[in-house]
Each structure stands twice: as structure tokens, then as C-alpha cells.
Amino acid sequence: MDDNxxxxxxxxxxxxxxxxxxxxxxxxxxxxxxxxxxxxLSRSTALLSRRKKGKTALVERLxxxxxxxxxxxxxxxxxxxxxxxxxxxxALNFYASFIxxxxxxxxxxxxxxxxIKSLDELNEIASKNGYKAVSDNIKLFKDALKDKDMVDxxxxxxxxxPHRIASVTGDYIVQIIDEFQFINSEIxxxxxxxxxxxxxxxxxxxLAESKVAPMLVTGSWVxxxxxxxxxxxxxxxIETELNNLKEEEGLEAIYNYSIITGVPVSDDVALYLNKxxxxxxxxxxxxxxxxxxxKDLTTVDGLIKTLDFELRRGSIYGTWMEYISRTLSTVNDKxxxxxxxxxxxxxEKEWTRQEIIAKCNLPYDDREAENKLxxxxxxxxxSEGSTSIRYKGMTDDIFYKVFRYKYEEEIDxxxxxxxxxxxxxxxxxxxxxxxxxxxxxxxxxxxxKGHILEYxxxxxxxxxxxxxxxxxxxxxxxxxxxxxxxxxxxEVKPYKVMLEGGREHExxxxxxxYEEGKDLFIEVxxxxxxxxxxxxxxxxxTVEDMKTLGIKGYFIYYSLNGxxxxxxxxxxxxxxxYADKKSWAIV
Numbered sequence: 237m238d239d240n241x242x243x244x245x246x247x248x249x250x251x252x253x254x255x256x257x258x259x260x261x262x263x264x265x266x267x268x269x270x271x272x273x274x275x276x277l278s279r280s281t282a283l284l285s286r287r288k289k290g291k292t293a294l295v296e297r298l299x300x301x302x303x304x305x306x307x308x309x310x311x312x313x314x315x316x317x318x319x320x321x322x323x324x325x326x327a328l329n330f331y332a333s334f335i336x337x338x339x340x341x342x343x344x345x346x347x348x349x350x351x352i353k354s355l356d357e358l359n360e361i362a363s364k365n366g367y368k369a370v371s372d373n374i375k376l377f378k379d380a381l382k383d384k385d386m387v388d389x390x391x392x393x394x395x396x397x398p399h400r401i402a403s404v405t406g407d408y409i410v411q412i413i414d415e416f417q418f419i420n421s422e423i424x425x426x427x428x429x430x431x432x433x434x435x436x437x438x439x440x441x442x443l444a445e446s447k448v449a450p451m452l453v454t455g456s457w458v459x460x461x462x463x464x465x466x467x468x469x470x471x472x473x474i475e476t477e478l479n480n481l482k483e484e485e486g487l488e489a490i491y492n493y494s495i496i497t498g499v500p501v502s503d504d505v506a507l508y509l510n511k512x513x514x515x516x517x518x519x520x521x522x523x524x525x526x527x528x529x530x531k532d533l534t535t536v537d538g539l540i541k542t543l544d545f546e547l548r549r550g551s552i553y554g555t556w557m558e559y560i561s562r563t564l565s566t567v568n569d570k571x572x573x574x575x576x577x578x579x580x581x582x583x584e585k586e587w588t589r590q591e592i593i594a595k596c597n598l599p600y601d602d603r604e605a606e607n608k609l610x611x612x613x614x615x616x617x618x619s620e621g622s623t624s625i626r627y628k629g630m631t632d633d634i635f636y637k638v639f640r641y642k643y644e645e646e647i648d649x650x651x652x653x654x655x656x657x658x659x660x661x662x663x664x665x666x667x668x669x670x671x672x673x674x675x676x677x678x679x680x681x682x683x684x685k686g687h688i689l690e691y692x693x694x695x696x697x698x699x700x701x702x703x704x705x706x707x708x709x710x711x712x713x714x715x716x717x718x719x720x721x722x723x724x725x726x727e728v729k730p731y732k733v734m735l736e737g738g739r740e741h742e743x744x745x746x747x748x749x750y751e752e753g754k755d756l757f758i759e760v761x762x763x764x765x766x767x768x769x770x771x772x773x774x775x776x777x778t779v780e781d782m783k784t785l786g787i788k789g790y791f792i793y794y795s796l797n798g799x800x801x802x803x804x805x806x807x808x809x810x811x812x813x814y815a816d817k818k819s820w821a822i823v
Contacts, residue, residue: 245303258485285478288518327394416453438468486515491691563615583629586621755789
């Protein structure tokens with residue numbers, strides 16, 4: 237869906253909407269999944285990945301897409317937050333959130349989606365607007381609340397409301413429940429909060445099979461949520477894990493974050509950073525937004541120093557320590573740390589319990605080892621293997637470094653200074669290897685797929701060209717237009733325009749100048765073939781239409797692999813500037 241048309245019914249916590257980068261396949265998958273709910277084909281699904289991988293950003297964007305479509309499917313988003321809660325208070329919050337969002341969708345009221353109204357206010361809104369099924373359901377829930385001791389009845393009325401209202405009204409509802417694993421650890425049966433409802437997830441055993449109100453639950457504690465689903469909700473959920481971005485999406489994210497946050501990143505550092513963090517969106521964001529006082533992402537040395545800060549003191553360190561501290565507090569012994577370090581260091585293969593006992597010299601029998609390993613698995617510090625007795629380390633180089641820096645000196649009495657020297661040497665070797673790979677123009681070009689070339693050019697216009705006094709626009713293009721020159725630009729981003737006949741067009745790059753009439757509009761193609769005359773005819777028509785609308789500026793057609801002769805002739809005849817990798821080099 238066109239982001240310009242998107243209604244942000246709930247505020248997306250990613251911040252600026254443009255920061256949402258990549259995830260095209262995942263978003264497309266869940267859009268199709270949502271579209272199939274009204275034909276009763278979709279099953280409840282669990283989306284799993286550790287914190288800050290992009291789950292919440294994905295489901296919040298999905299919510300806003302569904303809201304914007306304004307079809308038969310009503311979205312409902314609810315986060316199960318950490319912090320102990322009495323089940324009656326939790327049920328009321330869940331129920332009021334649902335009714336508020338349901339009515340907000342029906343009445344096209346964004347404010348109602350973003351606030352939680354009281355039951356009396358919701359009943360008044362529903363009655364006033366003729367939503368009798370909602371009014372009746374609110375009355376039923378208020379009746380249940382009269383006896384606070386009937387906690388089962390209260391919770392049953394709350395959690396079944398989406399299914400019941402959908403069944404009565406003929407609507408379809410998607411229940412997006414974020415951080416679902418906490419439903420078994422943060423909710424208490426009694427007001428004094430002494431009896432945790434550690435099987436509350438199991439109350440969804442029947443509702444998870446609803447075809448009119450299926451569930452999309454997420455979890456940042458992957459193994460914990462898997463255990464809940466497989467133990468208390470067997471066969472009810474399809475499990476899907478959110479992996480890192482694709483390589484090209486990772487590069488796209490680096491350039492996009494750089495442009496939006498105003499943090500310069502050189503092209504070489506972008507490639508190295510993407511490789512070092514394996515296109516992980518959280519690590520990319522953490523390094524670009526790092527508070528390291530000497531952060532410089534235009535040099536290799538600056539990248540390594542920033543990464544080192546993040547691994548030992550920054551937000552990457554802080555996020556992983558949430559997992560590590562929570563888990564190790566329940567398995568508080570040196571041997572548990574030894575297991576994690578051993579498996580992380582040797583993460584290329586699986587290890588049986590007996591092999592782990594022997595390699596780590598553990599004072600455990602098989603049962604004790606299994607208990608320890610299961611605790612570490614639940615805390616997402618290790619991964620499950622292909623059988624019940626096999627385990628493996630997290631396939632995450634960054635996690636290994638964080639854990640190694642923190643604990644190896646304690647475990648093996650190996651000095652931190654030597655550990656740091658080893659890891660920095662490895663990083664430099666990785667970068668050296670990548671440098672050889674991209675040394676030639678041909679080697680570099682393979683990275684400029686999709687929108688990445690656009691970001692490279694946008695970054696140049698945003699951060700670099702104005703610093704180079706001797707660089708002229710006429711030296712970058714063919715067929716330069718009289719008076720055309722680079723300028724200082726307020727912002728650089730894509731430009732969408734509605735042309736005559738209702739035809740919408742997006743120009744890949746709009747560099748908005750501080751000086752009137754000096755904006756740059758650049759169409760960018762990274763195709764493997766050269767641009768043909770028919771391609772240029774479409775662009776010239778678009779330029780003419782934009783000028784008719786009074787849009788002023790300079791127009792450039794950029795093709796990585798050049799233009800056919802008749803295409804060049806046509807652009808020359810029509811006074812259009814054009815460029816390729818020879819005139820406007822990307823290296």
C-alpha cells in the first residue's frame with residue numbers, strides 16, 4: 237500500500253514512518269494472511285523473534301494497512317506489558333481497548349483507536365451510533381464485573397468479546413496480541429498478586445481456532461513462547477520466525493536511517509556494517525543512532541570504535557543484557573555461563589548433552605544438565621538442536637561478542653584486553669576480505685539492487701556534494717541544461733505526484749533546494765540493460781506533465797548501465813539531462 241495514503245490509526249513506535257525499511261516479503265505475507273480472514277482461510281499465527289528485530293513495527297504497520305483499507309476486517313492491537321496485574325484489571329483494560337478500537341474503526345475515528353474510553357463512554361458511543369451488538373456486549377461485561385470474585389467469568393467475557401461480536405455482526409476481526417508470553421507470567425488471579433495465572437494462555441485453546449477472529453501473537457522470548465504454544469495451545473498456531481533483513485534490505489536500511497537521522501555513512505562503511513551485523517535491523521539502527529561521543533561512520537576505524545562501544549556499553553549491550561541477566565538470575569552459577577560461551581564459540585554445529593557435559597567439564601548428571609540447558613533455552617541464550625538431546629549456540633556473532641566480553645575473563649581467566657584484540661583483528665580481517673571483493677566496479681555494483689542505488693545518490697546529495705567546491709552538476713550529467721547547478725538541499729526523498737487523468741507517479745529522488753526553482757528530480761534505474769527510447773519517452777511525458785502542474789526544477793534520468801543511442805538522441809532533443817555510472821560515478 238502507498239505509504240502516502242496510509243492512515244496511521246495507531247502511532248507506530250518506530251518513529252518516523254519512513255524509518256520502516258524492507259520487510260517486503262513479510263509484510264506481503266501477512267497482508268495476504270489478513271485478506272484471507274474474511275473468507276475464513278487464515279489460521280492463528282505466532283510471530284517470533286528476539287527484541288527489537290522489527291516484530292512490533294511489522295504488526296503496527298499491518299494494523300494501519302488494514303485500517304486504511306476499511307474493508308470487512310477490523311484490526312485490534314493489544315500489548316501484554318511486563319509488570320504484575322490483577323486479572324480483573326487486565327481483563328478490563330483488554331476489553332476496553334478492544335471496544336475502543338472496534339468503534340474507532342467503524343466510525344473512522346483515529347482518536348478513538350488511540351485512547352481507551354470508560355465502559356459508560358463506550359456504551360454511549362455504541363448506542364448513539366446504532367451498534368446494538370456492542371452495547372449488549374458491554375452490558376454483559378459490566379454485569380460480570382459486579383462480582384470481582386468471579387475472575388474466570390470476567391476474563392472469559394473479555395477475551396471472547398472479539399469472537400462474539402464478530403459472530404453477531406458479521407464482521408471479521410484480527411486480534412494482534414504483542415508479547416503474548418507475558419500473559420503467563422504477569423497476570424495474577426488475586427488482587428494481592430500472590431497467585432500467578434501461569435496457564436492463562438491455555439484459556440485461548442478454543443478461541444485460537446476462531447475463523448472470524450483469528451489471532452496474530454508475537455513474542456520476544458522465542459523459546460518461552462514456543463513452549464507455551466506447544467504445551468498449552470497445541471496445534472492452534474502456525475509458528476513463523478522473523479529473520480534478519482535481506483542483504484539489499486539491510487543496505488537500504490543503513491542509507492535510509494543515515495538520511496533521516498542526519499548521520500553520514502560512507503558507501504564503504506555501509507557495506508562493511510551490513511556484513512558485520514548480518515543485515516540485522518536492530519544492530520543497524522543501534523550503531524547509526526549510537527550515543528558514542530566520537531562516532532564517525534565515514535571511516536572503517538570509526539565504525540569499529542562505534543561497534544566496540546555498542547558491544548560493551550551501548551544499546552546493543554543493554555538489550556542483550558536484558559536476556560542474559562533475566563536468565564542467569566534463575567540459573568546463577570558459573571557452569572551455566574560456561575555452557576553459553578562454549579556453544580556460542582562453537583555455534584557451527586550441534587552438541588548432545590553428553591558432549592556438552594564432557595567439553596565443559598560439568599559436575600552434572602544427564603538430568604541436571606537437561607534442566608540447566610532447558611533454562612538457558614527458555615531464556616534464548618542457546619538454541620534447540622534437531623533432536624531432544626541436541627543443542628547449539630545462537631547463530632549471532634554480535635551476541636557471542638557481547639557475552640564473551642562480559643564473561644570469558646570470569647569463566648576462563650582470559651584477560652579482557654586480549655579478547656578485545658582478538659575480536660578487533662577478526663573484524664579487520666572480515667573488512668579486508670570484503671574490500672577485496674568489492675575492489676572492482678563490477679564487484680561493487682552487485683550490491684546496488686532495487687532501491688539501494690537511489691539511497692546512494694540521495695546520500696551524496698544530502699551530505700557530500702555541497703562540501704566539494706569544485707564539483708559541478710554539469711560535470712555529472714550529459715546534455716546539461718543552462719543554469720542547472722547543485723544547491724544546498726533541505727531534504728532528499730522520493731516524490732509522489734498526481735498527474736493528469738489521475739495517474740500517480742513517483743520520482744525516485746526529490747532534492748528540495750533552499751532556493752526556489754533549483755530542486756532536483758531524478759529518475760533512477762539500476763537495470764542490467766540499457767535504457768531504451770520507449771523508456772525515455774515515458775520519462776519525458778512525466779516531466780512535461782509535472783511542468784504543466786507548475787513544478788519547477790531540474791530533471792535527470794540516471795541509468796546505472798547507460799542508454800541506447802536512440803534514447804540518448806531523444807533525451808538530447810527534448811532538453812533532458814541524463815547520467816550513468818561513467819558520468820556520475822557511484823564509487
